[in-house]
Amino acid sequence: MKLLRNTLLETFVTVVECGGFSDAQFALGITQSAISIRIRDLETGLGYRVCERGRGGFRLTERGEIAYRKARDILLSARDFDAELLELRNAITGDLRIGVVDAVSSLPGLPLVAALQKFLARPNEVQLELVIASPTDLTQRLISGEVHVAIAPFRHQLPDLSYTEVCKEAHRLYCSDQHPLFNLPAEEIDAGILSSYPLCQRSYDMMASTDLAKSKAQVVVANMEAMAMLIESGHYLGALPKHFAQSWVDKGIFRELNSDDLRWTSTFYLASRQSKAHRRAVELFIQDICSCADKSDPK
Amino acid sequence: MKLLRNTLLETFVTVVECGGFSDAQFALGITQSAISIRIRDLETGLGYRVCERGRGGFRLTERGEIAYRKARDILLSARDFDAELLELRNAITGDLRIGVVDAVSSLPGLPLVAALQKFLARPNEVQLELVIASPTDLTQRLISGEVHVAIAPFRHQLPDLSYTEVCKEAHRLYCSDQHPLFNLPAEEIDAGILSSYPLCQRSYDMMASTDLAKSKAQVVVANMEAMAMLIESGHYLGALPKHFAQSWVDKGIFRELNSDDLRWTSTFYLASRQSKAHRRAVELFIQDICSCADKSDPK
């Protein structure tokens, strides 16, 4: 059921996301004429043109761009609103939009998969969505309501959001077999040597680290796989989660530079914004995550 | 124009506020049958009954109560959303919902009327709403978006809201001509005498005062007119804004107990919540208020 139905806004958003009327036909399940009329009606109502279209291609106008973002936001909250009312019926319904950082599928102790299993085992009508993004990005999306919960190593915690510790992740510094350090005996590796090689840095969750972080980084990535590829190139040193680097180490491609001052741990938090929507689906999932969590230190 | 139209929710909310279908006919401009059908459709969609009705009277169910509050909230934000999109057209539209405390019409320096004149002088399509409520109540309504701006002597300021000083208000203690103190020479009036008479206290904006506040109040009011009536009864002393009490003083009904330690000043703030909706109408009005404000101390 659609309580806060709005055909005009829905049409507009879909059209934008399909990049034109013709493709949106199938997404919306109506004919192109209907779309044409709906957009015309929307524009008549608003009093301005939201997009240029025609053979020359589809393009939002300046105002259309703003309208599109607002419309997308309101449609999301409308869906949540529907779910809130439907949940009074004692069903578990609506969207559950979860955000996580990348490279967590192999993170031991992270109860995401277990929690999902537990959650989905209940009879429900929930529409799941799982987005991968950086912690900064996830924070934004939590605030806007684009995701209901997020799991990431949040360093800067906002007062508006509530955070629960979920697990820890061990990090180490790695080089690849193409790197000069790969075959150097462990005792010859010290801070001085290390700082003479360029470091690939992550744009978030900076290690609360040593001299390493101070050396100006030439490359910045926001994605673990990207980090791995740059390390693999042999030109950079880079920090990775242990569990994530393991497969490269096993294949003999990466070497862990394992000295005492090259160990970091980042703490993963489950973040959510209560004020946004208090929905049963969201509450249950948070509960599931917490009940599966393993907060012990990583080995 | 109605972008986020929803007939079902609108019908529901109106019906609740009219206390039944029959009255809601006129409010909604449709027949009673249509309402009956809409409510049936709403209930079918939700899967639960929202209200009991019939000859025995109209009553929301428990779930209906929750649904009603949520629906009312969402309809308000839907109106604001509409206004946001319409304002891209460069018109000033939508609701402007203003909250103030009572007894401010005679407050010198408060630029409300002047600001309203300035605001309304512009060509606009704004739907004004002016609600009178206590500061506590106004804070709640600001947060919920029920009002866009509020003017009151806010003592406890929330981090979520932004406050701008607007003007000051002088307060004095009064008694009426029915009161034993009315004819007592000024020099005989001291704290001791005063504390022997019952005080009518205000439930908000407590004077940062002296011994007076400490004496247990027997009566508490949240409204200046109520305060005036109780003072007029001759049983109570009470604090009032000078400007407000003036007409009683002029008529010889009230006497101002004017000693040095019986003078208070409260500061009025304009409060708003930016995050809620940033709308041109709201911004303009805030600007108008500020440009008219007179922040000097009251005589």
Add this chain to the structure above:
DNA sequence: TACTTACATGAATTTTTGTTATGTGAAAAT
């Protein structure tokens, strides 16, 4: 020039929504 793509438009049609008239059941009046 002819063709294709991407959308607009008008007439016809389907779907939705609303009205009128009438029915039902419970409380109030007689």
Add this chain to the structure above:
DNA sequence: ATTTTCACATAACAAAAATTCATGTAAGTA
């Protein structure tokens, strides 16, 4: 107890709105 009235429900019909189908148009492409 019977009738009346009130508050809403329902069915049949009417009006309005939304959608489709067929076709038109304009800009880019072959």
